[in-house]
Amino acid sequence: xxxxELVTGNDACTPAEGGAGPSNAMASLADSLxxxxxxxxxxLRELPGMAGAAGPSGLQEYAGSSASAAAFAAAEEDAxxxxxxxxxxxxxxxxxxxxAQHGFAGPPSVLGHVPPEFAEFEDIYAQARFGRxxxxxxGRGGPPPPLTGFLHAxxxxxxxxxxxxxxxxxxxxxxxxxxxxVRDRSTIMARQLFAExxxxxxxxxxxxxxxxxxxxxxxxxxxxxxxDHAAWNAIFRAxxxxxxxxxxxxxxxxxxxxxxxxxxxxxxxxxxxxxxxxGRVPAAGAAWAGEFQGAPGTPAGWAEQFQAEHVPGGxxxxxxAAEERGPGAEWASEFQHxxxxxxxxxxxxxxxxxxxxxxxxxxxxxxxxxxxxxKFANSRFLQFVSKMSRGEIVLENNEAKTISxxxxxxxxxxxxxxxxxxxxxxxxxWAEEFAGKGGAGGAWADQFAAGLxxxxxxxxxxxxxxxxxxxxxxxxxxxxxGVEVDVCAAGVYVFAPDNPxxxxxxxxxxxxxxxxxGLLTEAVLALEAEVQRQPGNVPAWLLLGTIQAENDDxxxxxAAWNRALEAEPGNAEVLLSMGVSYTNELDQGRALGFLxxxxxxxxxxxxxxxELLAAARAGPIDSSQRLRHASELFERASAQMPGxxxxxxxxxxxxxxxxxxxxxxxxxxTALAARPDDYSLWxxxxxTLANSGRSGEAVGAYQRALDLKPNYMRAxxxxxxxxxxxxxxxxAARYYTRALxxxxxxxxxxxxxxxxxxxxxxxxxxxxxxxxxxxxxxRALPL
Amino acid sequence: MAKPKQSAALFxxxxxxxxxxxxxxxxxxxxxxxVFDIDGEKWTLDLRPGQRKVTKGAPEGKPDLTLxxxxxxxxxxxxxxxxxxxxxxxxxxxxxxxxxxxLKLQPILDAAAPRAKL
Numbered sequence: 001x002x003x004x005e006l007v008t009g010n011d012a013c014t015p016a017e018g019g020a021g022p023s024n025a026m027a028s029l030a031d032s033l034x035x036x037x038x039x040x041x042x043x044l045r046e047l048p049g050m051a052g053a054a055g056p057s058g059l060q061e062y063a064g065s066s067a068s069a070a071a072f073a074a075a076e077e078d079a080x081x082x083x084x085x086x087x088x089x090x091x092x093x094x095x096x097x098x099x100a101q102h103g104f105a106g107p108p109s110v111l112g113h114v115p116p117e118f119a120e121f122e123d124i125y126a127q128a129r130f131g132r133x134x135x136x137x138x139g140r141g142g143p144p145p146p147l148t149g150f151l152h153a154x155x156x157x158x159x160x161x162x163x164x165x166x167x168x169x170x171x172x173x174x175x176x177x178x179x180x181x182v183r184d185r186s187t188i189m190a191r192q193l194f195a196e197x198x199x200x201x202x203x204x205x206x207x208x209x210x211x212x213x214x215x216x217x218x219x220x221x222x223x224x225x226x227x228d229h230a231a232w233n234a235i236f237r238a239x240x241x242x243x244x245x246x247x248x249x250x251x252x253x254x255x256x257x258x259x260x261x262x263x264x265x266x267x268x269x270x271x272x273x274x275x276x277x278x279g280r281v282p283a284a285g286a287a288w289a290g291e292f293q294g295a296p297g298t299p300a301g302w303a304e305q306f307q308a309e310h311v312p313g314g315x316x317x318x319x320x321a322a323e324e325r326g327p328g329a330e331w332a333s334e335f336q337h338x339x340x341x342x343x344x345x346x347x348x349x350x351x352x353x354x355x356x357x358x359x360x361x362x363x364x365x366x367x368x369x370x371x372x373x374x375k376f377a378n379s380r381f382l383q384f385v386s387k388m389s390r391g392e393i394v395l396e397n398n399e400a401k402t403i404s405x406x407x408x409x410x411x412x413x414x415x416x417x418x419x420x421x422x423x424x425x426x427x428x429x430w431a432e433e434f435a436g437k438g439g440a441g442g443a444w445a446d447q448f449a450a451g452l453x454x455x456x457x458x459x460x461x462x463x464x465x466x467x468x469x470x471x472x473x474x475x476x477x478x479x480x481x482g483v484e485v486d487v488c489a490a491g492v493y494v495f496a497p498d499n500p501x502x503x504x505x506x507x508x509x510x511x512x513x514x515x516x517x518g519l520l521t522e523a524v525l526a527l528e529a530e531v532q533r534q535p536g537n538v539p540a541w542l543l544l545g546t547i548q549a550e551n552d553d554x555x556x557x558x559a560a561w562n563r564a565l566e567a568e569p570g571n572a573e574v575l576l577s578m579g580v581s582y583t584n585e586l587d588q589g590r591a592l593g594f595l596x597x598x599x600x601x602x603x604x605x606x607x608x609x610x611e612l613l614a615a616a617r618a619g620p621i622d623s624s625q626r627l628r629h630a631s632e633l634f635e636r637a638s639a640q641m642p643g644x645x646x647x648x649x650x651x652x653x654x655x656x657x658x659x660x661x662x663x664x665x666x667x668x669x670t671a672l673a674a675r676p677d678d679y680s681l682w683x684x685x686x687x688t689l690a691n692s693g694r695s696g697e698a699v700g701a702y703q704r705a706l707d708l709k710p711n712y713m714r715a716x717x718x719x720x721x722x723x724x725x726x727x728x729x730x731x732a733a734r735y736y737t738r739a740l741x742x743x744x745x746x747x748x749x750x751x752x753x754x755x756x757x758x759x760x761x762x763x764x765x766x767x768x769x770x771x772x773x774x775x776x777x778x779r780a781l782p783l
Numbered sequence: 784m785a786k787p788k789q790s791a792a793l794f795x796x797x798x799x800x801x802x803x804x805x806x807x808x809x810x811x812x813x814x815x816x817x818v819f820d821i822d823g824e825k826w827t828l829d830l831r832p833g834q835r836k837v838t839k840g841a842p843e844g845k846p847d848l849t850l851x852x853x854x855x856x857x858x859x860x861x862x863x864x865x866x867x868x869x870x871x872x873x874x875x876x877x878x879x880x881x882x883x884x885x886l887k888l889q890p891i892l893d894a895a896a897p898r899a900k901l
Contacts, residue, residue, distance in 0.1 A: 552900060584900040586803030653901060687899035698899065718899040724862055725896070751792035752897050758789065758855050759864040 179215040186210075493559035501529035508540050518711035520547050521743060531563070538568045545577060550680070551743040552714040554581040572601045576650060580684075583657050589623075591657055592630045595650050599637055602646070609640055627658055638667070645674040652684060661692030679708035683715045686722070695722040713742040717749045720756065729760030734781045737774070744774055753777075790821045790857045797895035798837035801830070809890045810835060815847035817884070817891070822854050828891065849879035850888075861895045 186209050190202035501507045504526065511526035527544040531537055545560035558581050561574045568574075575598035582591035596616060603613040612633070620629035634651045641647050652667035668685040675681060686701030699722050705715040720735035736753040740746060754769050768776040801809050810830050817828040818841065827842040829835065852860065856875045859865040867888045870876035878885045 554900065580901050584898075586799045586898070588803050656901065684901045687901045690899040714900055721897045721899050727864065729862075729864070748792065748897070751789065754789050755793075755858045755862050755897075758858045759862050 179213075182213060182215060183210060491555065491559055493556060493563060495528050495532065496525060499525050499529050499532075501526045502532070504529060507533070508537065511540070512543065515543060515547055518709060520551050520711060520713060523547055524551070531560075535563065536567050538564045538571060541567070542571070542574055542577075545574070545581075549577065549581055550709075550712055550714050552717050552739070552746050552749065553743070554584045557581050558585075570601055572598055572605075575601060576646065579650065580653050583653050588657055589626065591653070592626050595654055596630055596633065598650060599633060599647075602644075603637070609637070612637055612640065630654055631658055643674075645671040648674075649681065649684070652688065656688050656691065661688050664688045665692070677708060679705040679712055679715070682708065683712065683718060686715070687718055690718065690722045690725065693725075695725045698722045699726075711742055713739050713746070716742065717746065717752070720749070720752060724752065724756050724759070729756045730762070730781075732756040733760055733762065733765075734783045737777045737781045738783050740774055741778060744772065788821060788824060788854045790819075790824075790826070790854050793858070793861050793895045794819075794826050794837050794839075796897065797828070797891065800894035800898070801828075801835050801837070809894055812890055813884055813887050815881070815884060816842050816844070818842060818846040818849045819857070820849060820851040821857050846880060848881050848884045850885070851877040851879070861892050863892075863896070867892070 183206065186206050187202070190205045190209075194202040194205060501510065504510055507526045507530040511523045511530060514520075514523035514526055517523075524544065524547050527540050527547070530540045531544060534540070541560050541564035545557040545564065548554075548557035548560055558578060561578050561581070564571060564574045565578075575594050579591050579595035579598060582588075582594060585591075596619070600613065600616040603609055603616060615633055615636075620626045631654060634647070634654045638644075638647050638651045648667045648671035652664045652671065655661070655664035655667060665685055665688045668681060668688060672678065672681050672685065682701050682705035686698040686705065689695070689701060690698035699719065702715045702719045702722065705712055706719070709715070716735050716739035720732045720739060722732075723729075723735055724732035733753055733756040736749050736756060739749050740753065743749075750769060750772070754766060757763065757765050757769065765777060765780055767773075768780070810832065813830050814832060815830060817830065819826040819828070825839070825841045827838045827840065827846070829838070829842070852870065852875060856865065856870060860867060860870055860876070865875070867876060867885070871878060871885075
């Protein structure tokens with residue numbers, strides 16, 4: 001009794017409204033056992049197959065859909081007016097208390113999004129109850145078909161988030177035993193379905209079901225612990241005011257017993273681990289995962305189930321156990337089966353499991369990396385999981401084994417193909433191709449010149465075959481030809497072979513998730529799968545390019561953005577990003593062109609600065625004036641639009657193109673004042689400082705970027721460059737190694753690493769660099 | 784020993800740099816053909832106005848300046864661990880041709896250094 005009071009917070013020492021908060025020792029123990037901390041919840045929610053959105057926990061939502069429902073609502077208000085008393089169960093109250101303190105918007109819901117598994121569940125449920133009657137009701141034969149209508153209506157009400165509407169009673173007589181089972185099973189199900197609304201609502205729904213089935217709960221023997229007979233009885237007596245009784249106490253007691261039955265701490269962790277590894281039976285796994293997610297919201301229902309398995313005793317548990325012997329126990333055994341499968345997968349050694357395990361580890365890694373706490377993102381555990389998700393580590397006989405040979409091979413192949421690609425881009429092939437497109441080279445140039453400008457200009461154009469010049473010469477020509485030109489300029493996007501996400505129909509969402517989680521390499525694969533399936537997906541190309549840029553591969557980034565521009569020529573975000581990447585590639589002409597096109601676009605949207613827009617459209621008087629023209633344009637723009645952070649970013653890029661690094665740093669700082677959490681801006685500031693010989697200051701800026709995004713490969717590499725120019729070759733090598741761990745395909749960074757090892761007198765490690773042996777390097781150069 | 788030369792990547796960077804915006808500064812200070820002899824492998828920097836490129840191999844005509852240095856030392860030179868004067872005095876860098884041009888080497892080395900990316 002005392003324990004119960006302690007748990008429920010009804011004892012004198014705990015404030016009535018805070019009894020369920022973290023100050024309550026028992027409650028927080030239950031919290032930790034059930035994993036109900038907001039972070040864990042968030043992670044759970046991010047796992048695949050757990051798409052339930054956190055819905056509002058509004059209890060009044062269902063009111064008014066029927067007269068009786070309105071009566072419940074009224075009754076509920078009464079109940080809620082009693083402080084500390086049980087309008088909802090102790091657990092839901094606790095969850096609400098937690099939410100209020102931590103801004104966690106109510107328990108996760110399975111309602112908003114009813115997974116297809118429910119249909120399966122429904123079938124099992126119907127079968128379990130009516131299909132093959134277990135030993136419990138041996139006398140009866142086939143199912144009474146009309147009952148399925150009830151179940152459907154019941155489930156529909158769950159989906160529609162409304163109160164269950166009683167149906168006209170069919171002429172069916174159920175035996176008391178069957179009535180018992182209907183009651184108990186629907187209680188369990190209702191608590192899963194209405195996790196969000198609290199047990200009270202679930203009980204009310206069950207009451208409605210019982211009423212419409214003409215089952216008098218009072219006439220039946222005691223049911224599952226925690227089920228609210230009083231509510232049922234009340235409803236059965238045609239909607240009298242409901243007086244919740246011992247529901248809460250029973251719930252809490254059940255929870256306490258469950259807590260006792262669970263091995264402290266490790267139990268949940270094991271289960272979580274099992275879940276993340278054990279997707280061997282995907283449908284069952286997902287269903288189970290859904291259940292698991294539902295569980296924290298309805299610990300009572302789950303606890304009952306759990307208790308039934310672990311604590312024999314009690315009428316319901318006995319009944320349950322009895323059923324388990326019969327064929328109707330599929331649902332329960334499925335739960336156990338999933339667990340067993342998970343255990344198998346965990347033990348490892350199952351080849352067929354590893355594929356799914358890989359996908360699950362992806363998700364796990366993404367979830368872990370998404371943690372805002374940098375500690376997690378930087379941890380070895382995450383690195384381990386991340387590696388595992390890339391297939392570099394496999395679990396075999398409970399030992400982690402690293403596969404480096406294949407990945408190294410893969411990296412080499414990728415580098416080779418990339419190098420080939422670059423040669424193609426760098427060589428004159430492009431110019432030829434371009435000329436070929438427009439007809440014979442000279443003829444085309446003439447034609448072009450005749451249509452637009454003087455002959456001298458055409459000669460110049462023909463000489464350097466600079467596509468940028470075309471853009472500079474009149475906005476119309478640029479708009480018409482620009483896209484085609486740029487696509488040729490940077491080459492074709494190179495896809496990674498053997499993409500594990502090819503089969504994933506949800507690869508865009510997965511890619512975004514992985515990106516948010518900081519797993520750039522995996523995110524790239526997911527997005528590549530997406531754009532291979534849907535080449536017109538501009539956001540996917542855009543994000544892919546962004547990630548490639550963050551992975552320090554500007555050429556791939558440009559290639560991806562070109563595809564985005566193909567589909568949507570005026571995308572402002574792409575234009576600005578292209579300007580940045582061409583700046584990095586030291587291609588001043590194209591960088592200027594994209595920045596100017598970006599500004600033009602930006603000005604055209606607002607229509608506030610017509611004279612600026614005209615200047616932007618007009619372009620420079622000739623190509624030698626491009627830089628000056630663009631500089632003047634952007635200086636004016638930033639003066640006229642001081643609040644536009646993007647304009648300052650573009651101005652910063654432009655100034656660093658003009659090698660006015662001090663000015664560029666000022667511009668980036670201005671932009672940072674408006675967007676202090678933009679990690680790419682911190683990196684831009686750092687890079688600008690570093691390129692102007694202020695590497696010491698740059699380190700601080702990079703550190704800010706890395707604090708905001710720990711897996712920001714470009715910032716790690718830049719940090720290495722700064723350390724090297726400060727003479728800290730050992731530190732530089734460590735940063736480069738870290739960067740390569742994030743993107744082993746960065747050929748340039750391998751080169752920098754070799755330089756740093758040479759300068760830092762670590763020639764012993766050069767062989768590892770030559771072999772692309774990251775593992776050895778990471779061991780020798782931990783950060 | 785067929786160890787891949789590190790200098791190749793640096794010359795790639797240098798090529799990009801002088802063909803991009805930075806070329807103006809480098810070319811403004813240094814007009815002529817410079818040859819780097821890295822462990823027997825020749826790289827030609829053509830910094831004459833209107834040329835501006837880096838090619839592997841010996842130049843067609845006579846270079847204005849020839850710098851002979853080992854791969855490792857070239858890396859140290861570019862990364863700033865070793866200054867050109869110091870390298871020359873330590874006989875790690877051999878200079879043939881215009882000594883006046885050799886004294887203006889630093890901008891070339893800076894252009895070949897890795898660039899932080901925005």
